[in-house]
Amino acid sequence: MPEQSLYAGAALRRIRRRENLTxxxxxxxxxxxxxxxxxIERNQRPLSARxxxxxxxxxDFDPRALEADESIGGIDGLVRRMADERFSDLAIDREELDEFLAASPRVASAFARLFDNAAPASADAADPLVESRKAIERWRNHFSELDDAAEQTADDLRLSRADIGVALTERxxxxxxxxxxxLPREIMPDLQRRLxxxxxxxxxxxxxxPHARNxxxxVQLAELEARREVESIAAGADFSxxxxxxxxxRHLYGYFAAALLMPYGRFLRACQQTNYDFPVLERRFNVSFEQLAHRLTTLGxxxxxxxxFFMARLDEAGQFSKRFAGASNSPLVEPVGSCPLWNVHRAFARPGEWQAQQVSVEGAQPSDWFTVARSTSxxxxxxxxxVVGVEARLAGEMALARGLSLSGDTFQPIGLGCRACxxxxxxxxxxxxxxxSLRFDRAGRTNTPFSFGNG
Structure with a gap:
């Protein structure tokens, strides 16, 4: 099993605030x-043993407190759980949850365990898609062992100097x-690939x-050559x-395949050299935007x-069929519904166009995000x-953000679906x-369909 790094930014912030230290x-x-x-506090560096x-x-820090923090996903994990409609009338804010986690980390862990195990209250509890996604999130969608193995295979294939499809075929x-x-469509009407x-x-x-063929x-090569690594990682996950x-x-085999087409070191250098210029990266690695978006969430x-980055895939009804938070901690992959003010929906009417937008997510921390969307078939x-996105404060170096103001007053306010907004x-x-609670005024009618209070 690859060694997982320990990220404890929230725990350090709580200690510093408790001690009233800069x-x-x-x-x-x-x-x-x-x-x-x-x-370290921003979880951009792991906590070292020293x-x-x-x-x-x-x-006088007790390291066992980190176990509770890790098990619930820190303050962001508590915020996600408190967004449940069963707690909506309590109006518990992020600051209260931060104080709760700081004062009683093990009690917070007990609450999270009870919440997660409340099977009758949530259809997600036994949903294999949810279980699989949670396992991916625990790794922040970065599997170093697979990246290392794929990079070695790519070097063996000399993918940087040969046609990818030819190299894979020869292997x-x-x-x-x-x-x-x-094979013709009539022979494989419902299959993309068959062994x-x-x-x-x-x-x-x-x-x-061509990019889907490659x-x-x-993926076929991954299933033949990366089985040991994949099964080793999967053996460490707890599934019902x-x-x-x-x-x-299946996700891990696809991860290896993407890492083979976009080897970590060469791909990251290309991202940095081009300022994450998506059109250039697509062509340089001969991949689709969806394949590129997946890979961008794995650079940990x-x-x-x-x-x-985070990435998501939506259909025309606003339903999410894919979503990966990576290391972003983005609330935009945890929606109750899709907000019509988010211009991902505009991309359906403008196929092939890049839709860049600065958004401010109501009630979320962090709230300001730079997102880029494009339609795909x-x-x-x-x-x-x-759609892919990154915190607005980090987007200044991106090619598609050039000429855009990344100050908060220019951002489009959006929510995580009307029920949560x-x-x-x-x-x-x-x-x-x-x-x-809905409010009604017999003397007049507002421009919005509902007026409401918090109680």
Missing amino acids: QAAMAARLAISPSYLNL VMMQLVSQF LRERHQLSVRI DLHARQVQLSEMLP FNLA EDTARQLFQ RVGERGLP GAENARFVV RRVHCTQRSLPPTGA
């Missing part, structure tokens, strides 16, 4: 620089005695575009049923981190929009927020 003062007591402490020992000696032929055959061991063929549908070949484990493993290698011309005066509102 970052400079606390850094001095920990014998580190203020800038390094700032990175800093942990300083915490124990200087602040399958030489190492696994498998040929690649493209026929009797004929020693990897069969692909003729309907696949990805399918890379085998379906969730299989979904998780210690010492070589990229920008912390799936199998049999299924229509989706893929308590912004007033929104003319796009279709439902009142959960737990709100």
Whole structure:
């Protein structure tokens, strides 16, 4: 199993606030620089053993408190749980939750455990998709062992100097005695790829575009050559049923395939050199925007981190069919519903265009985000929009953010669906927020469909 780094930014902030210390003062007591402490508090650097020992000696810190923090996902994990409609009438804010976690981390952990195990109250409890996604989130969608193995395989294939499809085909032929055959649609009407061991063929549908062909070949290679790594990672996850484990493993094979097409070191350098210029990156690595968006959420290698992106895929009804938070902690992958003011929806009407937008998410921390969306077509011309985003404060170096103001007063306010959004005066509102009391004025009518209070 790869060693997981320990991120404890919230715990350090709580200790510093409890002791009424500035970052400079606390850094001095920990014998580190203020800038390094700032990175640790923002979860951009893991907590080292040396800093942990300083915490124990200087602040009488109990390391077991981190177990509670990790198990609930810190303050963001508590905020997500408190967004449940069962608590909507309590109006508990983030500051109260921060104080609760600081004062009673184990009680907070007990609450989170009870919430998560309340099976009758939530259909998600036994949902294999939810279980698989939670396992991915625990790793922040970064699997260093798979990245290392894929990078080694890419070096062996010399993907930087050869056509990717040709290199993958040759690998399958030489190492696994498998040929690649493209078959007509009528023979494979419902399949993209099939492994026929009797004929020693990897069969692909003729309907696949080149980037999808390459990805399918890379997934097939992953299933043949990365099985040990994938099964080792999956063995460390706790699933209630085998379906969730299989979904998780399918994600890991796709992860290896993407890492093979976009090897970590070369891909990160290209991102930094081009200022994350998505059109250039698509062409340089011969991938689709959806494949690129997936890969952007995985750049968490210690010492070589990229920008912390999230990605999601939506259909025309605003339903999320994919969502990965990566290291972003973005609330935009945890929606109760999609906000019509978020211009991901505009991308359906403008296929092929890049839709960049600065948004401010009501009630969320962090609240300000820079997002980029574009429409895409799936199998049999299924229509989706893929969106990626990063905190606005980090977006200044991005090519698609050039010329845009990243100050908060220019941002579009949005919510996480009308049921979760308590912004007033929104003319796009279709439902009142959960737990709100509706108000009626017989003397007049407002421009918005609902007037409400918090009680």
